[in-house]
Amino acid sequence: MDAYVLSESSMFITERRFILKTCGTTTLLNAIQPLLKLVKEKCGFDTVADIFYSRKNFLQPDKQPYIHRTFEKEVDILDTMFKNGAAYTLGRINRDCWYLYTLDEVGVSQPDQTVELLMWDLCPNIMNIFTREVSADGPDATRKSGIDKILPDAKIDEFLFEPCGYSMNGLLPHGQYFTIHVTPEPNCSYVSFESNVPKESYNGLMLKVLETFRPGKVLLTLFANKESTARNSHKDLDNFLVGSSYVRVDHQFCMFKNYQLTYTYFTRPYI
Numbered sequence: 001m002d003a004y005v006l007s008e009s010s011m012f013i014t015e016r017r018f019i020l021k022t023c024g025t026t027t028l029l030n031a032i033q034p035l036l037k038l039v040k041e042k043c044g045f046d047t048v049a050d051i052f053y054s055r056k057n058f059l060q061p062d063k064q065p066y067i068h069r070t071f072e073k074e075v076d077i078l079d080t081m082f083k084n085g086a087a088y089t090l091g092r093i094n095r096d097c098w099y100l101y102t103l104d105e106v107g108v109s110q111p112d113q114t115v116e117l118l119m120w121d122l123c124p125n126i127m128n129i130f131t132r133e134v135s136a137d138g139p140d141a142t143r144k145s146g147i148d149k150i151l152p153d154a155k156i157d158e159f160l161f162e163p164c165g166y167s168m169n170g171l172l173p174h175g176q177y178f179t180i181h182v183t184p185e186p187n188c189s190y191v192s193f194e195s196n197v198p199k200e201s202y203n204g205l206m207l208k209v210l211e212t213f214r215p216g217k218v219l220l221t222l223f224a225n226k227e228s229t230a231r232n233s234h235k236d237l238d239n240f241l242v243g244s245s246y247v248r249v250d251h252q253f254c255m256f257k258n259y260q261l262t263y264t265y266f267t268r269p270y271i
Helices: 028-043 071-081 124-130 138-145 203-213 233-239
Strands: 002-006 009-013 018-021 053-056 085-091 097-103 113-120 155-160 166-172 176-183 190-195 217-225 247-255 259-267
Touching: 002 155, 002 166, 009 166, 009 176, 018 028, 018 176, 028 071, 071 085, 071 097, 085 247, 085 259, 097 259, 113 203, 124 138, 138 155, 138 166, 190 203, 217 233, 233 247, 233 259
Parallel strands: none
Antiparallel strands: 002 009, 009 018, 053 097, 085 097, 113 190, 113 217, 155 166, 166 176, 176 190, 217 259, 247 259
């Protein structure tokens, strides 16, 4: 796997997979057709086994480019490129929710899994680490925050922006990765964590992430297909954070043709 930090975005490339994680007002869907063309010209691949496009609902959708202003518009665009697409909304459509577009196909047959935590209302003391006032550079912020201890065997590439903000990619053997992006400003603090590391249970890993950032709100999603080591990990999430200071607001489980998905949303009083 090759990994790239692109401004406040990340890109991962393997022989048969392309992952692009962006933020802000990037027109991500405009990248699909040029990418498909390049893959066919350079690699000879002309069949898409599966696609996963997902995002949380925007706080200010009116500030997005037209193609990303509503999920319905995004679905219309994706449907022109892919046959048999399927679009879903998880969570509360009048509050925080999460959108997914995928193919209604069996899809990838190799073991595949992805865990993602979207976090906001974060601890100000921790967010200060991701500013130039507190940390000298990316590696300094990685050490001070404890990110290097989340998956300690990973090879990390990180960057601390000016005057604040942080992005990192971590690579492990066998095409495994994790990536973190931090927006530390007090009025819009936000952190995303994503990884495809296979585990029978993700509870320990997710607790490490939550202890590192101490968010007030957490949106958690877990994908795994039937071939994955993580195929039964969804059961553990039924009791995840029970008895903690977090309150579970929503919890949904979906079954696709070869994948299972859990969506969970937690909040806790501001600490």
